[in-house]
Amino acid sequence: xxxxxxxxxxxxxxxxxxxFFDSRMHCTKFRGEVSEPVDxxxxxxxxxxGPAAYIVNAADxxxxxxxxxxxxxxxxxxxxxxxxxxxxxxxxxxxxxxWAKENxxxxxxxKCKEMTFQSPRARARKSQQLPPLCLDIERVxxxxxxxxxxxxxxxxxxxxxxxxxxxxxxxxxxxx
Numbered sequence: 001x002x003x004x005x006x007x008x009x010x011x012x013x014x015x016x017x018x019x020f021f022d023s024r025m026h027c028t029k030f031r032g033e034v035s036e037p038v039d040x041x042x043x044x045x046x047x048x049x050g051p052a053a054y055i056v057n058a059a060d061x062x063x064x065x066x067x068x069x070x071x072x073x074x075x076x077x078x079x080x081x082x083x084x085x086x087x088x089x090x091x092x093x094x095x096x097x098x099w100a101k102e103n104x105x106x107x108x109x110x111k112c113k114e115m116t117f118q119s120p121r122a123r124a125r126k127s128q129q130l131p132p133l134c135l136d137i138e139r140v141x142x143x144x145x146x147x148x149x150x151x152x153x154x155x156x157x158x159x160x161x162x163x164x165x166x167x168x169x170x171x172x173x174x175x176x
Contacts, residue, residue, distance in 0.1 A: 003056050020049060051075060061099050068092055073146060089134035114139045115152050123153070 001018055009017075025037040051074035058072050063079070065088040071078040079096065081089055100107045114137045116130050133139055142151040142158050149159040 003059070004053075007056065017049065017053075020047075021053075057103060061096065063092055064088075064095050065092065070096075076146070078145065086131045089131075093135050093137075109137070112137045113143050115141070115143055115150070117152055117154060120153070 004017055024040040026040050027037045028035045054075045061070060063070050065085055067082050067085050069080040079092055097107050114134060142149055149162045151158045
């Protein structure tokens with residue numbers, strides 16, 4: 001709430017947000033048994049305020065090296081490091097981990113992926129070695145970013161295939 005308090009919000013809006021986040025509890029029902037309620041100390045996933053709260057909270061998360069970029073949307077964060085800054089990868093990721101800890105968050109390493117883009121000419125030469133993996137994060141050839149499939153060739157083919165497959169599934173499901 002201290003980060004939200006720094007924003008120029010009317011008192012009524014600030015108080016409404018504070019009330020929304022205060023005294024939230026969660027319990028789980030499994031096979032007819034209900035657990036004891038426990039306090040929630042984080043933003044509720046899927047809540048209407050969740051994405052906005054993350055953006056306010058993450059506003060102070062910035063890259064530490066010139067030329068690198070952090071792109072944030074809802075609760076997703078993308079670290080973009082140019083080839084000339086490849087040597088800064090460990091510094092940047094350690095900074096993100098430290099920031100997460102300072103802000104009562106946890107970096108979900110299983111969701112972290114690395115993608116290295118190369119020009120078609122460099123790919124054809126195959127002599128140019130890819131940089132070593134950064135902190136053992138899995139390197140992938142494609143990933144979905146905000147619903148768009150991006151591949152390491154910057155080609156639209158994987159996304160087009162995804163769209164066609166999705167449409168074909170819908171057509172099959174609703175065919176009469």
